Amino acid sequence: MAEHSSEQTTIIGCEIEVLRGGDGPPLVFLHGAGGAHNWMPYMDRLAEHYSVIVPSHPGWGRSDTPDWLDGMGDLAYFYLEFLKSLDAEKVHLVGNSLGGWLALEIAVRSTAKIKTLTLVSAAGIHVDGVPKGDIFLWDDNERVFNTFFDPKLAEARLAKEPSEEDADISLKNHFSTAKMAWHPRFYNPELQKWLHRIDVPTSILWGDSDKIFPPAYGEAMQKLIPGSSLTIVPECGHLPQQEKLDDFIAVVTAHTNGAAA
């Protein structure tokens, strides 16, 4: 496992936890609803290529839950400050699910600090006639089974008894997810009007069997972001960085290398 560290950093009065590891061009990973307070294999693999920076959003993990946190716009402005605080001139920005939505909200405001954008099963838009999964009406088991293509992965996840801290954090993350995404459900109706503003190379990655945001969401997103590309990963659910790690790494590295060339 690559060397990695956890540090607390304060941005506009809000203390958040940031995991870091690896060497190379800086890459910021914006996590989804489930959070990212533990160093995961996909971070390890990214750390072979990049200086990986994984902040826990305000309201998630071991980060503060500030009083001002009412919606995705608040998180987007927070992260503009966070990106400004980094030494790097520009970063590769990767966002998964709710973190992908966040990346879009940041990018329509400013791409000044963004070198490339990678969206992995990103929330944020609505596609008429393509129902999404309802993570709030599913019970804990359904939520896990509907996250993965391979039920064995879900079973393995469910078989693991979480530590008390992990259980508390998971509840905290779920509460914050609801606050951000309850209504309109996982999207901002204003956003798709402005996605054409995104002027950095954008790659979109989607599992073909995503039961939360079906691949039609990826196709719609690709049409809305000028010059973006879409890769659909076969036999993959909502978390390609966990279920199809090789594909995830291949897409991210090809994208960032292409942008560097």
Add this chain to the structure above:
Amino acid sequence: MKFYFFHLMPYQDIDPDYLETNKSSWINLPNTYYDPKKGAKLYHRYLDELELADTLGFDGVCVNEHHQTAYGMMPSPNVLAGALSRRLKKASIGVIGRALPIVDNPLVIAEEFAMIDNLMEGRFIAGFVRGIGCEYHASMTNPGFSLERFREAHDLIVRAWSEPGPFEFFGKHYHYQYVNLWPRPYQSPRPPVWIPSQGSTETVEFAAHPDRKYTYVITFSPVASVRKNLKAYRDQCEVYGYECPPEQLGWAMPAYVAETDEIARKEAAPHIESLFNKFIASPTQYKLPPGYSSLASYKAVIEGKYKVRQNYLDCDTLIDNGMFLCGSAETVATKLEEYQKEMGFGNIAPMLQFGTLSKELTEKNLRLFAEEVIPKLKHLGFGAEKVAAE
């Protein structure tokens, strides 16, 4: 003591096997189970029952609000209050309550309540609730803002009733250039307010506050929990420096009276069990969306209450733990008298129709309760002057 017949108006003509293929009676139970021909008949039957309570001498009748469910057919209780307002001769109407946070324009509630209060020439009680968790799925209101929207909508409504308009109101969730209510409520400065609750510290502190002194009504809880929560309210009044009068405390519970205890049990059992095991049924995440309560109380509820509630609740258990008052008039009156002396409440809101209970048994229950229970208890629970209508 005052007696209010509380109706939930369940859609009782539903296919009895519906839960074999559905998880819940709420939110996404397909509305193809609802037959408007049968529903229309039920509405009229239930309104007849509420009107019968008036002629039998109940002090009031109560309706409430639930959405997208077979549990109750009253997404808009004010429509039914309107229908009742021209028919009730003596009884008051309590709408207990309207779920404030789930509307985007709370002035509509202020207006409709003021209209009912005018139509009833003051025989009206306004109930304010946050609405149970299921309503947040049905309305898509963000549960994370439930408490702050409740408080803000409440402040707006009470000010709209009691302050001369027009005035400005700019809150976090609600924003008005002109608050100027037409009609103003009949009662001055406002109708009495009831706060139905299953007992949270925040609600107790809010309702008991000297600026409000709202009647605190415990709903559908085991008697141990009724006792604990009413005591918490009385204690809170003391903290605020006043003694809680009986008028400020209430208890709403299903009740059934028959000729003997045995007959009561036998007649009520399938119907009370249908309420607690079918009409109420929904998985935890339906009832308790994230953010509806604090993280700490969410954890407590998940670990405590809902584990117990997963089991089938039979009639005997419900009677034993005091969630259901059932028996001969003598039995029910004796129990209520003991509870009243111990807990000091001045209002009870018995739900005398529940689940699949038929028209005939409901009418019998209403008559026996009115004729044989109320007279035994009417003298109890008079304390201080009427606070609610101050």
